[in-house]
Amino acid sequence: NAGVTQTPKFQVLKTGQSMTLQCAQDMNHEYMSWYRQDPGMGLRLIHYSVGAGITDQGEVPNGYNVSRSTTEDFPLRLLSAAPSQTSVYFCASSYSSVAEAFFGQGTRLTVV
Amino acid sequence: AQSVTQLDSQVPVFEEAPVELRCNYSSSVSVYLFWYVQYPNQGLQLLLKYLSGSTLVKGINGFEAEFNKSQTSFHLRKPSVHISDTAEYFCAVMSGGSNYKLTFGKGTLLTVNP
Numbered sequence: 001n002a003g004v005t006q007t008p009k010f011q012v013l014k015t016g017q018s019m020t021l022q023c024a025q026d027m028n029h030e031y032m033s034w035y036r037q038d039p040g041m042g043l044r045l046i047h048y049s050v051g052a053g054i055t056d057q058g059e060v061p062n063g064y065n066v067s068r069s070t071t072e073d074f075p076l077r078l079l080s081a082a083p084s085q086t087s088v089y090f091c092a093s094s095y096s097s098v099a100e101a102f103f104g105q106g107t108r109l110t111v112v
Numbered sequence: 113a114q115s116v117t118q119l120d121s122q123v124p125v126f127e128e129a130p131v132e133l134r135c136n137y138s139s140s141v142s143v144y145l146f147w148y149v150q151y152p153n154q155g156l157q158l159l160l161k162y163l164s165g166s167t168l169v170k171g172i173n174g175f176e177a178e179f180n181k182s183q184t185s186f187h188l189r190k191p192s193v194h195i196s197d198t199a200e201y202f203c204a205v206m207s208g209g210s211n212y213k214l215t216f217g218k219g220t221l222l223t224v225n226p
Binding site for chain 1: 116121144148153154155156157158161163202206213214215216217218219
């Protein structure tokens with residue numbers, strides 16, 4: 001079972017570059033979200049989606065865009081990378097708002 | 113607004129000792145509470161959750177937690193830990209009407225020593 005798949009696992013960007021972090025799930029989950037994890041900060045919600053075509057902002061949305069054209073995919077776009085976006089990014093999905101969230105393995109992003 | 117405070121950033125214990133990881137939350141409405149575990153270089157995995165009903169919740173790997181509404185706490189306990197329990201543990205809260213906004217604490221690193 002694939003579950004939640006994130007690509008790439010590692011990425012180094014130069015300041016100002018743009019890129020897309022991919023997230024796909026094969027569990028037919030309606031709810032998907034993106035978090036960033038920084039040392040001593042826990043996980044902070046960037047953007048989330050409650051179904052195809054519906055997205056909303058989380059706690060730290062600035063500098064990131066999302067779209068949800070299909071149930072399976074929820075890509076996260078960095079518009080113009082900054083060193084402050086150096087972090088580990090996790091995608092998660094769940095069947096409902098209070099159901100167990102399944103997490104991907106994470107993408108470790110370094111912006112230089 | 114909802115928030116979560118994990119009172120200890122690091123908890124070292126010896127193997128087979130009991131452990132308690134503390135979590136306090138704040139919310140003005142009814143809450144759903146979760147504990148997740150993260151092993152090194154991996155994503156998070158659900159340990160247990162409280163949605164309603166019995167305040168004592170049992171999870172995987174022998175962990176349990178008790179919801180205490182009056183003290184706004186949701187502490188995680190295990191009577192006897194193993195080396196393999198070494199990981200980071202996150203408490204999380206979702207309040208009724210938060211529209212799927214799960215707020216995590218900053219995490220507690222549990223280190224089990226032989």
